[in-house]
Amino acid sequence: MGGRLRRIVGWLRHRTRLGWATVGHSTRCYGYYVDPERIDAYTKTEIDFRSGNGSQPAILTTLGAVCVRAQNRYRWNDLGKLDTLAANVPCYEWNPYEGEWNYAPSFAIGTRWTRSADVSNASWTKTGCTANPGNTTTAPDQALTAMFVAEAATTALHEVSRTQVVSVSGQVFYMHFIVKMVGRDFVALDFKNTNGVFAGNTVVFGGMLTTPYVFSNPSGITVEVIKRGDGWVELGVATFSLAAATATCALVFCDDNGVPSTTTAYLGDITKGCYWFQGQNYATVHMLPPVVTAASNITIAADDYRVPLSAFAGFGPMETFFAEARTRQFLSSSIRMLASTGVLADNNTANRSALYINLTGTGVFTAGMTSGGGSTNSFSVPIGSGMQKIAGSYKLNQVSIAVNGNKLGRVMGAYLRPVGVDTLYIGQSSSKAQQWPGWMRKLTIYHRKSFDYFQMLRKQNG
DSSP states (O other): OHHHHHHHHHHHHHHHHHTTTTTTTTEEEEEEEEETTEEEEEEEEEEETTTTTTSOOHHHHHTTOEEEOSSOEEEEOTTSOEEEEOTTOOOEEEETTTTEEEEOOOOOEEOOOSSSSOTTSTTSEEESEEEEEEEEEOOTTSOTTEEEEEEOSSEEOOEEEEEEEOOSTTOEEEEEEEEEEESOSOEEEEEOOGGGSSOOEEEEEEOTTSSOEEEEOTTOOEEEEEEOGGGOEEEEEEEEOSSSSEEEEEEEEOOSSSSOOSSOOEEOOTTOEEEEEEEEEESSSSOOOOOOOOSSOOEEOOOEEEEOGGGGTTTOOEEEEEEEEEEOOOOSSOEEEEEEEOOOTTOOTTOEEEEEEEOSTTOEEEEEEEETTEEEEOOOEEOOSEEEEEEEEEETTEEEEEETTTEEEEEESSOOOOOSOOEEEESBOTTSSOBOSEEEEEEEEEETOOOOHHHHHHHHTO
């Protein structure tokens, strides 16, 4: 009887201590007392980024989430059009692959091409075509500014190109165009082999008047094509430079007769071509939000999106993360998905725990803990682009990870178990230098509860 009474009293104390009324904002509390000597109580915070329908979910507002971004930015909505978000407003964007609203972090990166929307400007070389400022249509941002580029009625190649000075070999180039085709079902993005800078990497897109797709990509370079609203299509391709010289990149119209080609001249039609919203170039390998440049290039500001440590007072340390997020194509340096900070067992406030992609080749997902100034990483698993289910858990002498329900690992060692209160950095590293390349769908945090990777695997498999 005495043991049963102690368990009942312990359960009541746990319920009171966790404060159900104070965390009733969709943060759920679970726990029970087995006996006075063993406490197995934890708090679970669930963030569903879809629930705000394009705005910040209520739970993040209640938790006092803060977003800092020093400039306005575009975001795609569920109608395939662009909205303008004010500075310091987190970007909840329409994910066209899953058909839902997700959080899409913004990167800090500079544009390379000025006059990105003004195709009539002399910085754009028109070969076998002309830009007509007097013929415009409604652009994706709902302004009547998208200019028509018409083929010339001559037998020639029909393209719009741009030169770029390349300082070293191995530079990343990402061409990003948003166009609305008129009368032509095929178009290509071409990294020309001028001066040996590129290997002549060309991607031809078909179905541009209906359902766009990749018609050919012989070099197998990174490519993305997204159908937006009102006939607009977003095109992106990436490659690396092979030499330091002046490069040429082009958008090329293709004849619908025969096999579409970027090297075969054909008789142009002045009624055919495209409406033009943007042509841009970045040092990255995945799409970014559209950025319209004028006479100068722009450095895009990154999102700094976090939940302050005061929001989790009394919840305990973040010991386990379960996340669902879509990755886009990626290469280059590490990309952070989320991180938490807090005093670990050695009272070193510089310690971090995080989930991130360590990008080597196709990329590997890593759960990592920085302890005492040194980095300790768990088992890493290769992943591709697409929706990912990722879990990482930290406890004394163990870091575990499970990915997509069937790839898992565990590293044992002298690791510290997180204790104390944490700040949560969403879609970024704690340094703000790295952001997530895609969309974030869900995040579940277990405070004061660690999982073995077998347990994480079972949860991912439902």
